[in-house]
Amino acid sequence: MKIRKLTRRSFLKLAGAGIISLSFTKPSFAGDTAEKNFFETKVGKERLKLIKARQSGQYKDDVISREKFKMAASHENPMIKRFYSEFAHHPLSEVSEALLHTHYKARV
Amino acid sequence: MVRKVNTFKGNGAVKSQTGTYRAGELRGIIKINEGNCVGCHTCSSVCPAGAVKGSFGDKHSIDLDKCINCGQCLLNCPFGAVEQMSFVDVVMAKLKDKKTKVVAIIAPAVRVAIGEEFGAEPGTLTVGRLWAALEKAGFLIYDNNFAADQTILEEGTELLAKVAAHAGLKQLPVELWGKKITLDIKEFSHHPLPQFTSCCPAWVRYVEVFYPKLIPYLSSAKSPQQMAGATAKTYGAKLWGAKPENIFTVGVMPCTAKIFEASRPEFDSAGKYLKKSGMRDVDAVLTTRDLAELLKRMNIDPMKMSEDASRKPEMFKFYSGGATIFGTSGGVMEAAVRFAFHVLSGQEPQAMSPKWDFEGVRGFTKPVVSATIPVPLREEYQKAFGTKELQVKVCVVNGIGTDAAHLKPIVEDVLAGKSPYHFIEVMNCPGGCINGGGQPVHPIELSLLDQLFYSLVKNFEGGKL
Numbered sequence: 001m002k003i004r005k006l007t008r009r010s011f012l013k014l015a016g017a018g019i020i021s022l023s024f025t026k027p028s029f030a031g032d033t034a035e036k037n038f039f040e041t042k043v044g045k046e047r048l049k050l051i052k053a054r055q056s057g058q059y060k061d062d063v064i065s066r067e068k069f070k071m072a073a074s075h076e077n078p079m080i081k082r083f084y085s086e087f088a089h090h091p092l093s094e095v096s097e098a099l100l101h102t103h104y105k106a107r108v
Numbered sequence: 109m110v111r112k113v114n115t116f117k118g119n120g121a122v123k124s125q126t127g128t129y130r131a132g133e134l135r136g137i138i139k140i141n142e143g144n145c146v147g148c149h150t151c152s153s154v155c156p157a158g159a160v161k162g163s164f165g166d167k168h169s170i171d172l173d174k175c176i177n178c179g180q181c182l183l184n185c186p187f188g189a190v191e192q193m194s195f196v197d198v199v200m201a202k203l204k205d206k207k208t209k210v211v212a213i214i215a216p217a218v219r220v221a222i223g224e225e226f227g228a229e230p231g232t233l234t235v236g237r238l239w240a241a242l243e244k245a246g247f248l249i250y251d252n253n254f255a256a257d258q259t260i261l262e263e264g265t266e267l268l269a270k271v272a273a274h275a276g277l278k279q280l281p282v283e284l285w286g287k288k289i290t291l292d293i294k295e296f297s298h299h300p301l302p303q304f305t306s307c308c309p310a311w312v313r314y315v316e317v318f319y320p321k322l323i324p325y326l327s328s329a330k331s332p333q334q335m336a337g338a339t340a341k342t343y344g345a346k347l348w349g350a351k352p353e354n355i356f357t358v359g360v361m362p363c364t365a366k367i368f369e370a371s372r373p374e375f376d377s378a379g380k381y382l383k384k385s386g387m388r389d390v391d392a393v394l395t396t397r398d399l400a401e402l403l404k405r406m407n408i409d410p411m412k413m414s415e416d417a418s419r420k421p422e423m424f425k426f427y428s429g430g431a432t433i434f435g436t437s438g439g440v441m442e443a444a445v446r447f448a449f450h451v452l453s454g455q456e457p458q459a460m461s462p463k464w465d466f467e468g469v470r471g472f473t474k475p476v477v478s479a480t481i482p483v484p485l486r487e488e489y490q491k492a493f494g495t496k497e498l499q500v501k502v503c504v505v506n507g508i509g510t511d512a513a514h515l516k517p518i519v520e521d522v523l524a525g526k527s528p529y530h531f532i533e534v535m536n537c538p539g540g541c542i543n544g545g546g547q548p549v550h551p552i553e554l555s556l557l558d559q560l561f562y563s564l565v566k567n568f569e570g571g572k573l
Contacts, residue, residue: 036475036509036513036514037475037509037513037514038154038475038507038509038510038513038514038538039473039474039475039538041153041154041510043150043153043154043184043552044538046552046553047184047538047539047543048473049230050230050543050550051473051538051539051542051543052472052473053229053230053231054217054220054221054230054231054435054436054539054542054543055231055436055472055539055540055542056231057219057220057231057232057233057542058216058217058220058432058433058435058436058439058542059433059436060233061216061219061220061233061235061429061432061433062429062430062432062433063429063460064233065427065428065429065431065432066429066459066460066464067459067460069421069426070459071426071427071428071429071459072428072429072430072446072457072458072459072464073260073428073429073430073443073446073447073449073450073457073464074256074257074258074260074261074264074428074430074431074443074446074447075261075284075285075447075450076428076457077254077257077426077427077428077431078426079254079423079424079426080254080257080258080261080426081285083258083339083343084261084284085285086343087342087343087346088343090282090284090289090291091261091262091264091265091266091282091284092262092265092266092269092291096262098377098380098381099335099338099339099342099377099378099381100258100259100262100329100330100335100338100339101262101328101329101330102306102328102329102330102334102374102375102377103328103374104312104315104316104323104326105130105316106316106320106323107128107313107316107317107320108128108317108320
């Protein structure tokens with residue numbers, strides 16, 4: 001198996017070299033790690049249109065929430081006000097600490 | 109247009125500490141099917157954590173101890189070789205059980221992507237019709253945007269407490285809804301600044317695995333999903349007139365790391381609060397793709413429902429503009445800034461005034477953005493802070509970046525004590541949750557040359573060469 005794997009890998013490299021010589025470039029997406037900014041990598045550029053479309057959907061919802069429902073900031077949410085007045089009292093209260101806050105764990 | 113992602117049934121909770129996983133946590137949520145891997149190395153080129161093993165030409169696999177479950181490899185694999193752990197069957201069974209109230213916790217970014225699974229254009233906003241579809245399927249709705257508003261109240265107040273404590277204050281007066289409370293903030297002087305956001309579970313695990321020294325800087329606020337689960341089984345149970353043990357909470361997330369997050373052992377706080385053992389805050393997590401699969405199995409198409417007629421907020425469907433932009437890079441920051449601006453200045457937002465847009469903190473498609481926001485202080489804060497205008501300095505990391513390229517310079521400054529910021533948002537995925545690993549997959553289009561190349565590879569593999 002080990003031998004076959006090596007063969008396969010060297011075949012890929014050979015074929016890759018063939019393609020590179022044909023196109024003067026690496027096969028797309030291969031070994032793109034050197035670039036610093038994701039949005040300028042080959043994969044990142046492929047994703048720009050999709051990211052922008054979904055982002056504009058999100059900001060459209062911001063406008064609807066403000067224009068139609070009159071809530072720009074979190075404290076304007078009437079259910080938030082109700083949640084605190086009926087249950088959690090105020091931010092950073094004991095109830096909040098018990099249910100809405102947490103701690104973390106080093107994993108090394 | 110979108111590609112179906114192969115899934116495997118949810119299992120893999122470890123029984124005892126295994127590498128970087130604690131007892132009870134799910135291990136191996138993302139998996140590379142070697143049979144479909146051609147060794148193109150794309151997954152490596154997008155992995156923030158250096159967790160993909162194998163070089164160009166090799167079959168690739170995931171080092172689970174490093175993996176932060178973000179699913180960027182899955183989104184970007186040109187060959188659909190990366191697969192995801194799924195709980196669709198578990199949720200379907202709960203929906204059939206009449207005794208159980210199944211609660212859907214719908215993340216902000218799901219509403220701008222799920223339409224794609226039903227033939228809509230990317231970015232199509234799906235709020236009312238998604239609620240209607242979920243209700244038809246038998247879910248109660250706890251919009252995670254409501255939990256995002258909870259997060260801002262908690263995380264925003266925590267930030268103000270830290271900033272004030274570092275300015276030497278022992279107490280912080282906060283006026284909310286015309287009522288004044290005074291918070292004892294002495295202990296916050298021991299919490300370092302800047303404060304990092306904690307809503308992104310891939311980022312949280314990244315800190316725990318790679319930068320444990322940053323743990324004290326993370327906000328103690330839970331992510332919205334976990335706030336939602338804990339609230340649904342306590343306050344929600346009261347409002348719904350349900351027994352907490354009969355509530356089954358389902359995160360509907362654009363994210364594969366949320367599947368991991370829900371399995372963290374400490375997230376049984378509703379159970380602890382109610383003194384009931386064996387209760388999880390969030391019982392199962394579905395990705396955007398999983399929810400589409402579930403709706404399709406039930407023959408429900410949200411795109412055939414009415415958006416406007418169904419968008420009638422009530423109970424846990426209420427949410428602010430600040431909450432919904434959590435789904436995109438810079439959104440948590442902007443929501444926090446809107447809230448902090450209100451508290452510090454005493455001004456009330458005018459819904460459509462551009463004054464309440466803080467475009468300088470929006471990530472869009474820039475790897476890192478930073479901004480200084482001048483906040484005029486109400487009178488009682490002027491004395492406390494010794495200034496009329498507080499300069500709030502913030503930074504947004506729009507995706508950790510390959511091998512943490514976006515993130516590293518920012519955190520190195522923090523660890524060196526040189527960071528100028530009060531608050532830093534980090535989202536693992538470039539663009540934010542909208543581009544999360546649980547979202548509909550649009551395959552990368554390969555050039556003709558690449559297609560030729562990789563078909564040669566496949567044929568070679570099949571022994572045809």
